[in-house]
Amino acid sequence: MLGASTPRLAVNLSCAGGLGFIAGGTDPANLNKMLDESKRLLPDHQSKKFEARSDTLPIGVGFQLFNSNLNALSGALSMHKPAVVWLFAPKLEEDLRVWATKIRDVTDGLTRICVQVGSVAEAERSVALAEPDFLVMQGADAGGHGQRQSASIISLVPEVKDRLSAMGKAHIPVLAAGGISDARGVVAALALGADGAVMGTRFLVAEEAGIADGWKRELVKTSDGGVTTMRSTLCDRLKENHDWPTSYDGRAIRNKGHEDEEAGMLDVENVKLYKEELECGDSAWGPHGRMVIYAGTGIGLLRAVQPVESIMEETIRESRHIMDRYYVNAIASHL
Ligand SMILES: Cc1cc2nc3c(=O)[nH]c(=O)nc-3n(C[C@H](O)[C@H](O)[C@H](O)COP(=O)(O)O)c2cc1C
Incomplete structure (x- = not known):
């Protein structure tokens, strides 16, 4: 991202009970700058909720x-030692190792490794190659890039959990990603066997x-994300990002560019x-514009722009509430 x-x-998210990520990008100087900035922001928070290692x-x-x-990038990682490095979209899977x-x-050995993958087979291979400290299973509902061919987390997560058990790798935690926008999605992910939610x-x-x-x-x-967002490679072609491995596409809000392509418009036009439209400012956004708006199918559950702390507080509080309700119901059914 x-x-x-x-x-x-990222820092506010980590301090509010989650783990925030920055995107490493490709420029070592910029990565160093962002990690320096993160370090600078931390002391304000460290005494609060985050129990930092x-x-x-x-x-x-x-x-x-x-x-x-x-x-080029490893110098910044060596200097700052982030808690986790998240690996995604290798050109060759061997690169994960x-x-x-x-x-x-x-x-x-201080930085933990996680790998985001989109299928059971990919999970199996990435475990064999990189022995990740945790796996992120990205389902088809996810915003941004992901495997063109993928299932939703509903079947993906339990099947991966079963496969890890069969491989003797049940100790590797699995996080679910894709379409989770509130506490109901988080608790559903846990019910599927995930150890956490992205x-x-x-x-x-x-x-x-x-x-x-x-x-x-x-x-x-925007609401009704299954209809208003779609998976396509168009956004990469518009941005002239031609390097993505061919098995990936991206989920974004469906807009004028998608419509024109379906009507036969060639890429060059x-x-x-x-x-x-890049020059048009605010009016270029939205379903009638052409700006790329990456988003997952959970878009219809976003109600307002909020500080990270309040998103986290609301999600954690409501998740606990849902789990308490099921727990009480479960006890009641045994009385
Ligand atoms: C705008 C945007 C940018 C993203 N960029 C990246 C990325 O650079 N690397 C990556 O591993 N995943 C990226 N993702 C995917 C996320 O890692 C994650 O799988 C996804 O956001 C989860 O689904 P959700 O958006 O429905 O919550 C991106 C997602 C979005 C929405």
Whole structure:
């Protein structure tokens, strides 16, 4: 979530009971700057809710492996030792092993490794290659990039849990990602056997998120995400990002660019119109505009732009409330 996930967002999230991530990007100087900034923001919080392990920086850093240079970026990881590094989208799966080994090495084994994958087979291979400290299972509802062919977390998470057990790897925690926008999704993920939940789209409407106001406005306005968002490679073609491995596409709000493509418009014209609209400011956002608005199917559950702390407080409180209700019902049924 390069640009969207600011150091302030990540730090505030970690301090509110979750684990916030920044996007590592491809520029080592910028990564260093963001990690420095995160460190600078922490002392204000550390005495509050976050029980930091003092030997690591209590945020995570995510990398898209296919376009990132491990050797160039590893210096920043060695210096700052983030709590977790999140690996996604390798060009070759073998790269997961190379990244995991190097990061463990340069951080003296302090930084935990997680891998985000989108299928049971990919989970199995990434465990064999990188022995991650935890796995993120990304379902088809997720906003942003993901595997073109994937199931929703409803079947993906329990099947992966079963596969890990069969492999003797049941100790590896599994987090569910994709379409989780509130406490009901979090508790559902736990019921599926997940050890935790990942929310991406929900934090795009955090006050701290570094995206355009027009993007936030459309996120709050849009509902019925199964219809109003769609998976496609169009957004990459518009942004002339041609390096994504071919098995990936991205979920975004369906807009004029998608409509024109379906009506037969060629990329060359679509890209031209997209570039023209980049100059149009706020009016270019939304279903009638051409700006790329990555978002998951959980978009209809976003009600307002809020500080991260209040998103987390609300999600944790309501999750506890739902779980208490089921617990009380379960006890009552045995009386
Ligand atoms: C705007 C946006 C950017 C994203 N960028 C990345 C990324 O750079 N790397 C990555 O591993 N996942 C990325 N994701 C996907 C998330 O890791 C996660 O799987 C997803 O947000 C979960 O689904 P949700 O958006 O429905 O909560 C992105 C998601 C969004 C919405």
